[in-house]
Amino acid sequence: MFNSLKGLVVTLVSTMHGLRAPVTRQYPSTGNLLKRHDEPTPVKDRFMGFPALTWDETVGEPYCTSCMVCIRGCPTQCMSAVMKDNPLFIEEKSTRRKIVDTFEINLNRCILCGICVEVCNFDAIVMTHEHEMSTYNRNGDRVDLSALLEIGQKHQKATDWIPPTKRVKAVTGGDTGTGPAAAEAESK
Amino acid sequence: MAQVSKTTNRNGEPIEMLLNMGPQHPSTHGVFRMVLWVDGEKIVDVEPHIGYLHRGSEKLCEGEQYNQVITLFDRMDYIANFNNEQIYCRAVEKLMGLEVSERSEYIRVILCELNRIASHMLFIATMGLDAGAMTPSMFCFRGRERIQGLFEAVSGARMMHNYFRFGGLKEDVPDDFVPQVRELLELVKADTDESDKLLSFNEIFLARLKGIAVMTAEDAIDYGLTGPCLRASGVDYDVRKAAPYSVYDRLDFDVPIGLDGDCWDRYYLRVQEIYQSIRIVEQALDQLPEGSVESSLGRRLLRPPAGEVYVRAENPRGEIGVYLISDGSDKPYRVKVRPPSFCNLSALKHMLKDCWIADCVVILGALDIVLGEVDR
Numbered sequence: 001m002f003n004s005l006k007g008l009v010v011t012l013v014s015t016m017h018g019l020r021a022p023v024t025r026q027y028p029s030t031g032n033l034l035k036r037h038d039e040p041t042p043v044k045d046r047f048m049g050f051p052a053l054t055w056d057e058t059v060g061e062p063y064c065t066s067c068m069v070c071i072r073g074c075p076t077q078c079m080s081a082v083m084k085d086n087p088l089f090i091e092e093k094s095t096r097r098k099i100v101d102t103f104e105i106n107l108n109r110c111i112l113c114g115i116c117v118e119v120c121n122f123d124a125i126v127m128t129h130e131h132e133m134s135t136y137n138r139n140g141d142r143v144d145l146s147a148l149l150e151i152g153q154k155h156q157k158a159t160d161w162i163p164p165t166k167r168v169k170a171v172t173g174g175d176t177g178t179g180p181a182a183a184e185a186e187s188k
Numbered sequence: 189m190a191q192v193s194k195t196t197n198r199n200g201e202p203i204e205m206l207l208n209m210g211p212q213h214p215s216t217h218g219v220f221r222m223v224l225w226v227d228g229e230k231i232v233d234v235e236p237h238i239g240y241l242h243r244g245s246e247k248l249c250e251g252e253q254y255n256q257v258i259t260l261f262d263r264m265d266y267i268a269n270f271n272n273e274q275i276y277c278r279a280v281e282k283l284m285g286l287e288v289s290e291r292s293e294y295i296r297v298i299l300c301e302l303n304r305i306a307s308h309m310l311f312i313a314t315m316g317l318d319a320g321a322m323t324p325s326m327f328c329f330r331g332r333e334r335i336q337g338l339f340e341a342v343s344g345a346r347m348m349h350n351y352f353r354f355g356g357l358k359e360d361v362p363d364d365f366v367p368q369v370r371e372l373l374e375l376v377k378a379d380t381d382e383s384d385k386l387l388s389f390n391e392i393f394l395a396r397l398k399g400i401a402v403m404t405a406e407d408a409i410d411y412g413l414t415g416p417c418l419r420a421s422g423v424d425y426d427v428r429k430a431a432p433y434s435v436y437d438r439l440d441f442d443v444p445i446g447l448d449g450d451c452w453d454r455y456y457l458r459v460q461e462i463y464q465s466i467r468i469v470e471q472a473l474d475q476l477p478e479g480s481v482e483s484s485l486g487r488r489l490l491r492p493p494a495g496e497v498y499v500r501a502e503n504p505r506g507e508i509g510v511y512l513i514s515d516g517s518d519k520p521y522r523v524k525v526r527p528p529s530f531c532n533l534s535a536l537k538h539m540l541k542d543c544w545i546a547d548c549v550v551i552l553g554a555l556d557i558v559l560g561e562v563d564r
């Protein structure tokens with residue numbers, strides 16, 4: 001009996017705690033029951049959402065060359081890609097001899113493992129922070145090249161994305177080797 | 189099934205009473221079905237049915253490259269993902285004779301112990317729910333959420349991390365990792381204290397759990413129980429102590445032992461283990477060396493030499509073993525897992541015998557099975 005009362009007191013104390021600083025959050029907006037902000041749920045920097053393709057601003061084409069490395073590395077075989085000759089290479093505007101023609105990821109099958117990003121040698125694919133992509137039809141999450149690039153570009157803008165290979169160079173090249181140097185490398 | 193029930197029909201002939209529990213019963217922690225032979229309110233016999241969550245993980249491993257298999261191990265015991273990744277990585281490292289850098293080992297231990305805490309917190313939460321206490325589960329889930337927030341900051345995913353690599357890690361931890369973990373430990377300690385205060389010595393909770401499904405030390409050993417379920421029966425056996433792997437031999441911690449081997453001991457032992465894990469993480473943080481976490485393998489396709497290895501480790505649920513056979517190709521020839529939940533589940537029949545139906549739920553809960561691992 002006494003013990004149960006003690007438990008009741010503990011619960012009450014915790015309830016008061018909870019009322020003062022709630023830990024739960026209203027989904028999908030942030031804030032709490034009384035104060036609501038209409039921002040998306042925050043995620044951490046390294047958060048691995050759905051993969052998407054990146055866009056090379058300097059040339060104006062995707063980074064992806066359809067080399068198929070990620071496709072072979074994917075544990076669920078959820079991607080496919082087709083390669084074509086790069087028209088910009090013929091005009092000597094780009095250094096990429098081949099470029100992606102079509103690219104499709106079936107996000108329903110993707111297990112968000114990040115292996116594709118790890119194996120890509122061309123910085124062409126990123127794990128975005130996109131994670132709310134439910135659809136009502138079965139193949140609604142088969143995402144094609146243009147949609148992938150769109151998601152990727154959104155991510156690039158939102159996070160000031162620097163290609164990983166350039167990041168490594170900036171770190172090993174300079175003594176300071178952190179953010180500013182890497183950002184400089186990107187702007188060049 | 190032989191004659192089991194004393195219940196008789198109008199003509200005085202004994203009738204067999206069957207009660208089906210699951211597979212969608214909320215207390216079965218997944219999809220697990222039990223067929224209970226009952227005599228009134230007493231359980232006479234039980235037949236567990238597993239396989240509802242069978243995904244053929246072991247077979248799938250044979251079709252994936254070595255680095256892809258890590259993602260499958262993540263999904264085996266989906267509450268202790270880091271522990272599962274570690275055991276598989278250790279298997280491949282042993283097969284190849286790979287050295288793991290000090291820093292990676294320490295970070296692995298820190299993450300694994302945090303995962304153990306998260307797993308035990310989930311256990312406390314569900315144990316409370318099984319016994320009818322709603323509030324502690326909220327506290328525990330809050331604590332678990334904090335740990336998962338750290339996991340997200342480190343590995344990018346809350347549960348399916350795919351963060352450990354053979355001979356190292358995917359990338360180094362964030363710069364503010366150490367202060368972040370220290371801060372987290374304080375919070376986790378407070379959370380554990382809170383739910384411990386609320387639940388452990390609660391009269392009703394004690395009445396539901398004390399003296400239920402007692403396993404003697406001999407029985408526990410005979411049934412092959414491992415982990416907290418074995419230690420609750422008073423057997424001092426922890427793989428981290430018995431066959432230290434990784435850097436556990438450099439860390440000072442106690443292995444809590446139960447006295448009676450009943451459900452409450454199984455519960456309280458896990459509460460104690462949380463405090464021990466916090467101790468381990470604190471020490472590991474103090475000793476965390478600088479250095480690289482890069483694997484020496486690089487990115488090339490892995491082809492370990494032909495051979496076979498068996499490694500074991502202490503998972504939150506008990507001893508996990510991985511038996512890996514390689515034929516020299518880029519895919520494992522065979523991966524066999526000794527899952528702790530599955531082996532612990534084998535004692536269910538013994539435990540449930542002559543118990544009340546109402547206790548069935550807490551007995552199953554105290555075993556702390558994860559169906560993803562039982563069925564694989």
Ligand code: SF4
Pocket residue numbers: 063064065066067068069070071081119120121122123124125
């Ligand atoms: S994303 Fe990278 S690895 Fe995949 S096809 Fe494109 S360039 Fe190759």
Ligand code: SF4
Pocket residue numbers: 051070073074075076077078079105109110111112113114115116117
């Ligand atoms: S994240 Fe993993 S599953 Fe998803 S596309 Fe990349 S490699 Fe495939």
